Amino acid sequence: MATKTANVTARVPFSLDIPDKLATRESITQAEFDTMMQTGLAQAKRIDAVSVDEAFNQLKAEI
Secondary structure, X not given: OXXXXXXXXXXXXXXXXXXOOOOOHHXXXXXXXXXXXXXXXHHHHOOXXXXXXXXXXXXXXXX
């Protein structure tokens, strides 16, 4: 039986900072959660979005 393994030695071609503690629902207050949801809903209603391709282009431009 053949198995595939991931190449864990590969590196990303840009700086990647991962915070020590990610914001989870359990780690934020109700007010912070409500603010995040209100912001997201307002953006969705305004159709304040970009395509996946455009998002990646923006990320690449920042590198």
